[in-house]
Amino acid sequence: MTDKNPEYDFKWCPGCGDFGVRRALEQAVERRMVETEIPIENTVVVAGIGCSGNMVHLLEGPQPYGFHGLHGRTLPVSMGVKMGNPDLNVVVVAGDGDFLSIGMEHIAPQAQRNLNVACVIMDNAVYGLTKGQSSPTAEYGMVTSSTPYGKPEDGLNALRMYLTSGVSFVASAISSKIKDLSGLIYEAMEHPGFAVVHVQSPCTTYHNTYEQLKGNARKGIAPLAWDIPDDHDPEDLGAAFEIANSGGVPLGVLLRDEGRAPFEARIEEMARSAKSKTLEQMVESYAV
Amino acid sequence: MEKKNDFVVRFAGEGGQGFLTAAVGFATANNQAGYHTQTFATFPSQIMGGPTWMQARISTSPVLSRGDDLDVLVTFNRENYDLHKDEVKDGGVIIYDSEAFQLEDDSKSLGVPFDRLGKSTGNPRAANMVVMGTLAGLVDMPQETLQEFNRKRFSRYGDKVVQANGKALDLGREAAKASGFRLGQLNDPVRPEYDQIMLNGNDAICLGAAAVGVEFFIGYPISPATTILVWMENNLVGSGKFAYQASSEIESITSAIGAGYAGKKAMTATAGPGFSLMSEGIGLAWMAEIPVVIAAVQRGGPATGLPTKTEQSDLLMALNPAHGDVRLPVIAPGTVEECFYAAVQAFNWAERYQGPVILLSEHALSERQQNIRKPDLSSLTVENRRVYTGGNGYQRYDGFELSPMPIPGTPGSYVANASEHDGMGDTTHLPQRHIQMTERRFSKLKLLEDGVYESDGTDSAVALMPWGGSKGPAFDAYRQLAQSGVDIGWYYTMYLNPLPPALLEELRAKELVLVPELNYLGQFSSVLRSLGVRAESITQYTGLPFKVGDLVRIVSERIGVRKGEGVAV
Ligand SMILES: Cc1ncc(C[n+]2csc(CCOP(=O)(O)OP(=O)(O)O)c2C)c(N)n1
Ligand code: SF4
Numbered sequence: 001m002t003d004k005n006p007e008y009d010f011k012w013c014p015g016c017g018d019f020g021v022r023r024a025l026e027q028a029v030e031r032r033m034v035e036t037e038i039p040i041e042n043t044v045v046v047a048g049i050g051c052s053g054n055m056v057h058l059l060e061g062p063q064p065y066g067f068h069g070l071h072g073r074t075l076p077v078s079m080g081v082k083m084g085n086p087d088l089n090v091v092v093v094a095g096d097g098d099f100l101s102i103g104m105e106h107i108a109p110q111a112q113r114n115l116n117v118a119c120v121i122m123d124n125a126v127y128g129l130t131k132g133q134s135s136p137t138a139e140y141g142m143v144t145s146s147t148p149y150g151k152p153e154d155g156l157n158a159l160r161m162y163l164t165s166g167v168s169f170v171a172s173a174i175s176s177k178i179k180d181l182s183g184l185i186y187e188a189m190e191h192p193g194f195a196v197v198h199v200q201s202p203c204t205t206y207h208n209t210y211e212q213l214k215g216n217a218r219k220g221i222a223p224l225a226w227d228i229p230d231d232h233d234p235e236d237l238g239a240a241f242e243i244a245n246s247g248g249v250p251l252g253v254l255l256r257d258e259g260r261a262p263f264e265a266r267i268e269e270m271a272r273s274a275k276s277k278t279l280e281q282m283v284e285s286y287a288v
Numbered sequence: 289m290e291k292k293n294d295f296v297v298r299f300a301g302e303g304g305q306g307f308l309t310a311a312v313g314f315a316t317a318n319n320q321a322g323y324h325t326q327t328f329a330t331f332p333s334q335i336m337g338g339p340t341w342m343q344a345r346i347s348t349s350p351v352l353s354r355g356d357d358l359d360v361l362v363t364f365n366r367e368n369y370d371l372h373k374d375e376v377k378d379g380g381v382i383i384y385d386s387e388a389f390q391l392e393d394d395s396k397s398l399g400v401p402f403d404r405l406g407k408s409t410g411n412p413r414a415a416n417m418v419v420m421g422t423l424a425g426l427v428d429m430p431q432e433t434l435q436e437f438n439r440k441r442f443s444r445y446g447d448k449v450v451q452a453n454g455k456a457l458d459l460g461r462e463a464a465k466a467s468g469f470r471l472g473q474l475n476d477p478v479r480p481e482y483d484q485i486m487l488n489g490n491d492a493i494c495l496g497a498a499a500v501g502v503e504f505f506i507g508y509p510i511s512p513a514t515t516i517l518v519w520m521e522n523n524l525v526g527s528g529k530f531a532y533q534a535s536s537e538i539e540s541i542t543s544a545i546g547a548g549y550a551g552k553k554a555m556t557a558t559a560g561p562g563f564s565l566m567s568e569g570i571g572l573a574w575m576a577e578i579p580v581v582i583a584a585v586q587r588g589g590p591a592t593g594l595p596t597k598t599e600q601s602d603l604l605m606a607l608n609p610a611h612g613d614v615r616l617p618v619i620a621p622g623t624v625e626e627c628f629y630a631a632v633q634a635f636n637w638a639e640r641y642q643g644p645v646i647l648l649s650e651h652a653l654s655e656r657q658q659n660i661r662k663p664d665l666s667s668l669t670v671e672n673r674r675v676y677t678g679g680n681g682y683q684r685y686d687g688f689e690l691s692p693m694p695i696p697g698t699p700g701s702y703v704a705n706a707s708e709h710d711g712m713g714d715t716t717h718l719p720q721r722h723i724q725m726t727e728r729r730f731s732k733l734k735l736l737e738d739g740v741y742e743s744d745g746t747d748s749a750v751a752l753m754p755w756g757g758s759k760g761p762a763f764d765a766y767r768q769l770a771q772s773g774v775d776i777g778w779y780y781t782m783y784l785n786p787l788p789p790a791l792l793e794e795l796r797a798k799e800l801v802l803v804p805e806l807n808y809l810g811q812f813s814s815v816l817r818s819l820g821v822r823a824e825s826i827t828q829y830t831g832l833p834f835k836v837g838d839l840v841r842i843v844s845e846r847i848g849v850r851k852g853e854g855v856a857v
Contacts, residue, residue, distance in 0.1 A: 005710070005712070005714055007710045007714065007716040007718055007721065008710070008714045008715060008716060009715075009716065009717060010715060039699075040701065041680070041696065041697060041698060041699050041700070041701050042696075042697055044550075044696050046546075049706075054715070056703055057703060057714045057715060063680065063701045064701055065694075065696040065701045065702070065703075066701070066702070066703030066704070066705075066713065067546070067549060067576075067703065067704045068703050068704070068705045068706060068707060068713070068715070069542065069545075069572055069576070069704075069706050070542065070568055070569065070572055070706055073538065073542045073569070076534070076538065076539040076540075076542040076543045076546065077542045077543065077545065077546040077549075078546060079539075079543045079546060080504070080506075080542065080543035080544060080545060080546020080547040080548070080549070080550065080554070081546040081547070081549060081550045081696065082546075083504070083530050083532075083543070083547065084503075084504055084530070084546060084547030084548075084549075084550030084551065084552040084554070085550045085551065085552075085696065085697055087697060088550065088696055088697055105535070105536065105538075106535075106539060109534075109535040109539070267530060267532075270525075271525045271526055271527070271529070274525040274526070276523075276525050276526035277523060279498055279499060279665060280665065282495060282498055282523060283485060283495060283662065283663065283665065286485035286486055286487040286491065286495075287483070287484075287485055287662070288316065288319045288320050288484050288485065288486045288659060
């Protein structure tokens with residue numbers, strides 16, 4: 001939706017982190033167009049259901065294809081799109097509720113397949129669209145509309161979960177650092193395999209965490225976000241786990257494993273050893 | 289002794305005894321000799337143990353139903369003798385392994401030491417061949433029919449096996465001869481002029497899908513649909529093809545939809561529990577207007593139900609599998625041959641109206657081996673969706689009717705949206721848009737009103753109209769009723785939604801339409817009543833198909849009752 005569409009009535013709240021993520025995604029997609037000379041219609045954005053998923057309608061500039069499907073099902077839809085046409089550039093955009101709660105069951109299988117899509121996950125630790133209920137990444141004890149006496153579960157360490165599941169590219173970012181984020185999204189799109197860019201994207205209405213993320217020296221608040229040191233080796237899974245276990249919000253690439261074949265290459269490889277039959281041969285095999 | 293046109297044999301034992309191959313082998317041998325055959329199997333869901341049986345029907349004319357009563361029962365233990373002996377006809381024979389157990393003389397039972405005789409040939413697995421030889425002896429089938437089958441089927445295992453099997457066939461035949469039992473010779477087969485193939489319903493669905501160009505298949509194992517997944521994984525390989533076992537039915541349906549959106553002819557297959565999980569996804573395909581075929585092979589009961597039994601209780605779910613205003617196109621084949629053409633047409637419909645189509649089969653069809661006319665591939669109509677070929681800025685969902693579909697990778701980007709949307713696919717809540725899009729989605733069903741139907745005795749005020757796999761026994765019942773002078777007509781179609789309009793018109797003119805169906809609720813008759821047809825079900829929910837004799841009796845009773853009520857029939 002490039003022009004203002006009078007029929008489309010959804011708006012992000014002022015200051016919502018998703019604005020920054022949108023800008024970063026637009027930049028990454030445009031950069032890909034310039035650097036690869038592949039037209040915009042080669043990109044498909046598969047969106048989850050949530051405030052975040054609305055990004056597929058709010059993108060400005062060149063318009064990619066979009067798929068705004070069901071809550072929690074971005075990954076299997078993207079598998080169908082990518083395996084249906086492996087030449088496409090497929091990007092998933094979803095919230096933490098969509099991806100990590102109802103959609104959690106789809107992460108590990110895609111990681112094992114090394115499905116060649118890039119996922120941009122907007123984590124605000126709440127369900128924004130349904131008005132502020134607790135989400136998997138909300139911390140223990142957090143009070144939300146659905147946890148009036150505090151959240152009884154521990155908060156999910158999403159980065160560690162991605163690493164454990166076998167995601168082959170794992171990056172972490174915050175929505176306000178648009179240039180960095182856009183670079184990570186670009187890298188994720190270029191990565192030959194399953195890539196997740198996990199973005200802290202604050203919900204200004206239900207859980208505003210800007211100050212905690214960036215810190216406030218005056219109030220004595222230390223920033224949660226910290227840069228992954230330059231000497232970190234993203235091919236070292238053990239080192240990636242150490243970063244994921246260090247607390248706070250690391251910024252940068254935790255893991256980049258290019259040694260595993262992407263799903264489409266695996267299927268192609270297996271097909272090579274298969275004896276493919278013509279239709280006539282298939283029918284003939286039932287002759288009496 | 290009078291010659292026979294029809295012969296039914298049942299093999300009853302424990303799961304895992306391997307005698308299922310004897311039933312299929314016996315049918316295949318006879319099929320090769322020019323007879324028409326059909327097998328029927330029922331078993332528990334565990335791999336080993338538990339009562340199981342399979343029967344084969346051999347006939348000089350095409351076989352429509354499994355056969356109510358048995359000419360021969362082959363039983364491998366006492367328990368199965370007790371379970372099945374009452375279904376053996378007067379004058380029939382019960383063959384049992386005389387070294388496995390003993391039976392008192394009931395004037396029907398013929399003990400043959402299959403196992404010992406089989407082993408004596410040098411092939412420890414030849415017991416089945418002994419049984420087949422005995423069967424051949426009982427109906428005076430030329431020994432050469434079985435010997436030829438033996439050579440065709442077993443030559444790849446070497447001469448030794450073929451020789452041992454040949455000896456086993458002879459030993460079995462001698463045992464029949466020595467016993468003095470005879471069932472009467474089978475009439476010579478009338479070999480059809482056309483080429484034939486022999487296969488089960490699920491394989492026929494797969495062949496049909498392949499013939500119409502399926503490119504993307506994804507499924508999750510579940511009885512009785514698993515064999516479709518396995519077939520696809522074996523055969524749907526090569527460039528541009530994808531066949532894959534997903535991690536759940538939710539993944540299956542949503543991936544298939546993703547592929548349909550990306551321009552592929554996509555399909556998934558499942559049964560009851562998986563079909564329930566697909567509900568939300570099917571609604572998505574309807575809403576976003578994406579072609580996809582869902583084969584739902586029915587089993588029995590709600591929840592996990594009866595995984596290995598047959599039932600026709602998912603019709604209402606097939607018509608309305610998702611929340612909101614939806615009404616899915618449903619094609620329900622009634623024979624193995626129809627399974628092939630139903631798959632072809634399911635894809636053609638999905639492509640033509642750009643949406644999900646339910647191919648509703650059932651356990652009894654999926655397991656049944658039957659000879660059918662070899663499909664003429666050159667005469668098949670293969671349809672492809674209307675594809676958008678213009679530039680960017682296209683309003684994909686404009687208007688009240690079908691419009692060309694853009695394919696990602698080519699200009700025409702839009703958002704395929706599960707939420708209500710405008711022309712571009714952007715989300716909207718405007719009343720006039722919801723009106724337009726709802727009417728648009730339903731208007732497309734009109735494109736599918738080209739289904740064909742069968743009819744006979746159309747002057748009668750009462751008609752018999754089964755659906756799906758109940759077609760076979762119902763048609764046998766119809767023929768018996770019509771021959772005995774009962775005033776009744778016959779209607780049948782596999783196109784359950786939309787029904788062929790001319791058929792609906794004919795049905796509405798009837799005093800009574802009797803619908804045999806394997807469910808408790810009487811699902812199809814309730815659909816027909818909602819369409820203004822005076823329909824009434826004949827239900828059965830045993831997990832087994834109808835018997836012809838039961839249908840003849842019940843139809844006669846129903847018509848009698850009506851007459852008593854003073855309805856003109
Ligand atoms: C099957 C299903 N269950 C529930 C919902 C309702 N629902 C819509 S969005 C949402 C949560 C969104 O949270 P998140 O993914 O974190 O996205 P955010 O709005 O925070 O960006 C829920 C539960 C739904 N649409 N579908
Ligand atoms: S509710 Fe929160 S997540 Fe949703 S738009 Fe507003 S700020 Fe963003």
